[in-house]
Amino acid sequence: MSYTEFLAEHGPRLLDGTLVTAAQFFLATALAIAVALVMGLMKLSDNWLLKGVSVVYIEIFRGTSLLVQLYWIFFVLPLFGVTLEKFTAGFVAVGMNLGAYGAELVRGGILAVPKGQWEAAYSLSMSPARRMWRIILPQALLNMLPAWGNLLIELLKGTALVALISVADLMFEARQVNSATYLSAQTFGTALIIYYVFSRFLITPFMRWLELVMRRKMGRA
Amino acid sequence: MEDLSRFPLRLEGPDAPMVRFDHVTKRYGDLVVLEDFCLDVAEGEMVTVIGPSGSGKTTVLRILMLERIQEGVIYVDGAPISHMEKKGRLVPASERYLRRAREPIGMCFQHFNLFPHMTAIQNCMEGPVQVLGLSRQDARERAEELLEMVGMIEKKDEHPSRLSGGQQQRVAIARALAMRPKVMLFDEVTSALDPEVIGEVTEVIRKLVHEHRLTMLMVTHQMGFAADISDRVCFFYGGRIEEQGTPEELFGNPQKERTQQFLSAVKSAG
Numbered sequence: 001m002s003y004t005e006f007l008a009e010h011g012p013r014l015l016d017g018t019l020v021t022a023a024q025f026f027l028a029t030a031l032a033i034a035v036a037l038v039m040g041l042m043k044l045s046d047n048w049l050l051k052g053v054s055v056v057y058i059e060i061f062r063g064t065s066l067l068v069q070l071y072w073i074f075f076v077l078p079l080f081g082v083t084l085e086k087f088t089a090g091f092v093a094v095g096m097n098l099g100a101y102g103a104e105l106v107r108g109g110i111l112a113v114p115k116g117q118w119e120a121a122y123s124l125s126m127s128p129a130r131r132m133w134r135i136i137l138p139q140a141l142l143n144m145l146p147a148w149g150n151l152l153i154e155l156l157k158g159t160a161l162v163a164l165i166s167v168a169d170l171m172f173e174a175r176q177v178n179s180a181t182y183l184s185a186q187t188f189g190t191a192l193i194i195y196y197v198f199s200r201f202l203i204t205p206f207m208r209w210l211e212l213v214m215r216r217k218m219g220r221a
Numbered sequence: 222m223e224d225l226s227r228f229p230l231r232l233e234g235p236d237a238p239m240v241r242f243d244h245v246t247k248r249y250g251d252l253v254v255l256e257d258f259c260l261d262v263a264e265g266e267m268v269t270v271i272g273p274s275g276s277g278k279t280t281v282l283r284i285l286m287l288e289r290i291q292e293g294v295i296y297v298d299g300a301p302i303s304h305m306e307k308k309g310r311l312v313p314a315s316e317r318y319l320r321r322a323r324e325p326i327g328m329c330f331q332h333f334n335l336f337p338h339m340t341a342i343q344n345c346m347e348g349p350v351q352v353l354g355l356s357r358q359d360a361r362e363r364a365e366e367l368l369e370m371v372g373m374i375e376k377k378d379e380h381p382s383r384l385s386g387g388q389q390q391r392v393a394i395a396r397a398l399a400m401r402p403k404v405m406l407f408d409e410v411t412s413a414l415d416p417e418v419i420g421e422v423t424e425v426i427r428k429l430v431h432e433h434r435l436t437m438l439m440v441t442h443q444m445g446f447a448a449d450i451s452d453r454v455c456f457f458y459g460g461r462i463e464e465q466g467t468p469e470e471l472f473g474n475p476q477k478e479r480t481q482q483f484l485s486a487v488k489s490a491g
Contacts, residue, residue, distance in 0.1 A: 120334035120393075123286050124348035124400060125324045134351060138338045218338045219380020 006186045010177045017173030018194055024087075024159040024169055025198075028095035032155060035099025040106025041132070054103065061100035067161050069093050074165045090162030090169075098155040105151065109144030110136055142214045149207035153199045160195070170194060225304065225311040228294045237299055239264040239436040240285070240404055245293035245303075247277075247284050254280045255460050258293070262404075265434045269447040272457030273483060278440045281457075282406045285438070286328045289319075298325050298403055324352075327402030331409040333389040335381040341368060341392045342377040345399045353400065360399070367395035371425045387418030391425055398429075405429070407439040411446075419443070426450065444487055448472050456480045 042054035061069065070093040074086060084092060113136050121131040163172035174191040178184055228243060238261035247255040254277045262268050270278040284290050285297070294311065295303040302322035304311040314322065335344050345364035349355040355363070368374045371391040381389050390410055397405060407426065411419045423446050429435055430450050441447050447454055448468040455465040456475075464477045475481045 114334075116330060116332050116334035117336065119287055119328075120330065120336070122320075123323075123326075123328040123397070125320050125352045126348070127320070127352075130351050134347065135336055142338075219340070219382045 001183070003186060006181075006183060007190070010181070010187070011190075013173050013177060014170065014190055014194070017168060017170035018198075020087075020168050020172075021156075021159055021170040022198075024091045024094065024162055024167065025156050027091040028098065028155055028159060029152060031091065031095025032099040032102050032151075035096055036102025036106050039099065039103035040110065043103060043107050044110060058100045058103050061097050062104075066093065066097045066158055067164065069097055070161055070165060086162075086165050086167050089165060090159070090167040094155060094158045094162065098151060098158060101151055101154075102148070105144045105147050106140070108147075109140035112143045113139045138217075142211070142218060145207065145211045145214060149204060152203050152207065156199050156203065157195065223292055225294065228301075228304075228311055230301070230306050230309070230311065232296050232299045238262055238296075239266070239298060240438065241296040242281070242284075243294045243296065245284065245290050245295060247280055247288070247290050253460060255284070255290075258461060260455070260462065262436055262438060264403075264436055266452045267430050267437045267439070267450060268453045268455060269439045269441060269451040270455050270457055271441065271444065271447060271483075272455075272463075276457040277460040278457040279408055282328065282408045282438060282440055285404075286323060286326055286406055289313075297322065324400070325403040326406060327397035327400055327404070328406040329390070329393050329397055329408065329410045331412050333381070333386070333393045333413075335389050335393055335396070337381050340378050340380055341373060341384070341395075344381070344392060345396045348396065348400045363399055364395070367398050368392070370398075370428070371395045372421070385418060386414045387421045390414065390422045394422075394425055394429075402435070404436045404438065407437065407441070409440050409442065411441065411443055442487075444472070444484070456483065458483075 039054045039057055042050040043058070045051050045054075070089070073084060073093045073096075074089040077084065077089075110132075117135055117139065118131065121135040126135070159169060160171040162169055163175060166172065170191055174187050178187040181187065232238065232241060240260075240262040242258050242260045245255055245258045246253065247258075258281070260268075260281070270281055272278045280288075285295065285302075290303050293303070294301050300322060301311060301314070302319065303314055305314045305318045305322075306312075335341075336347065339347065342361065342364050345367060346357065346360040349360040349363060350357060365374060365377065368377050371394055373388060373391050373395065376384060376388060376392075381392070384392065394410075410426075411422055414422060423443065426437075426439075427450055430437070439447070439451070451468050453465060454468050454471045455462045456471060456477075456479075457463065458479050464471060464475060464480045471480065472484065475484055
């Protein structure tokens with residue numbers, strides 16, 4: 001069987017899986033950004049309770065395996081009455097995990113904004129929320145964009161684990177094709193290429209573009 | 222707990238100063254920067270603070286705008302800003318009160334601190350729109366007027382990264398003025414500038430002194446400039462005012478030995 005024949009026969013299946021992977025990626029990314037923002041800001045809070053919650057969250061999700069977290073969310077949470085559908089459990093686990101890493105990026109990005117910016121905003125009598133939203137975060141965002149590029153590639157690769165709770169993503173379909181055909185080199189080779197193309201030709205250029213747009217807004221391009 | 226009963230709840234009457242530091246102490250940890258510091262600045266007065274570095278002169282501005290004090294009370298425009306009134310007594314100000322009470326104060330910084338993600342005019346509109354609640358149209362008109370005044374109207378749509386230090390500082394002055402402050406603070410606003418652009422900034426401040434009835438407090442190393450425009454000059458040493466007087470008195474005939482030493486050291490340094 002030539003590779004062309006292989007693609008003709010199994011390509012559609014792998015393509016379906018890729019679409020599911022893409023959906024997992026986008027949903028997990030949205031969740032990761034939200035979690036990162038909330039936890040990152042909470043970690044900088046003066047309120048010890050908010051800070052405590054974020055520290056515990058970040059410690060747990062960064063300090064333990066994503067696969068174990070995925071199993072917890074899918075297999076253990078139902079024992080406590082919280083049942084998530086496998087597709088949801090998949091991106092929730094990935095998003096919450098990578099969000100913990102993102103929280104540290106948010107925190108670092110904010111702390112890297114010069115103190116003079118806080119003082120200038122304060123000297124205009126801006127409230128803490130306005131100051132953060134209008135002055136500090138836009139600058140912090142530019143500080144942390146390069147690191148987010150890396151994180152999103154990690155996130156994409158992380159989504160491959162959702163195959164283990166039977167979400168029909170690219171990895172899941174590849175395993176199915178493999179067990180039906182035993183054409184391991186072709187199957188996993190194709191999956192490898194798809195993941196690579198996704199990160200190298202979609203995520204990376206998008207992040208570069210975003211950085212350029214942000215730099216333009218800062219008058220630095 | 223400090224006994225605050227000896228401090229008035231408000232300063233009233235025709236002689237009330239615009240700014241009063243009433244027996245103020247400021248510490249950073251164990252380091253006492255200002256101790257039992259008193260200074261009155263009258264409405265419309267231009268007071269300049271000079272002195273060796275580490276003498277606490279910048280702290281005088283920072284406790285007005287940015288930091289809290291440990292003892293004493295600061296009043297601006299009659300009202301306490303470091304403290305607030307509660308059941309007829311003064312208690313330390315809440316964050317919210319402090320922010321409101323500081324609204325009549327504007328500040329310019331040594332390193333300008335313009336917002337890099339906004340153009341010159343956006344920098345000047347941010348406070349009026351976000352804090353004072355002006356419409357964008359009104360804020361734009363006000364900003365254009367002020368940018369015109371500081372000679373930056375042609376560069377209003379440039380980002381700070383494309384402006385020279387002197388230009389950035391002039392925009393920063395316009396940004397502070399856009400909040401219509403009663404008191405302006407200038408914290409070594411020419412110290413980070415190249416010598417050839419210092420003049421364009423001092424010119425703007427000179428204009429403010431002559432054309433606006435603003436109360437101003439300035440910390441500077443530009444002795445000539447201070448002598449030119451100040452109503453009063455305070456020489457700071459070791460966290461207190463060693464000597465003060467009109468520019469003529471202080472620069473022409475300093476009484477204290479430390480003042481003489483400092484001035485001659487500055488003079489010989491050129």
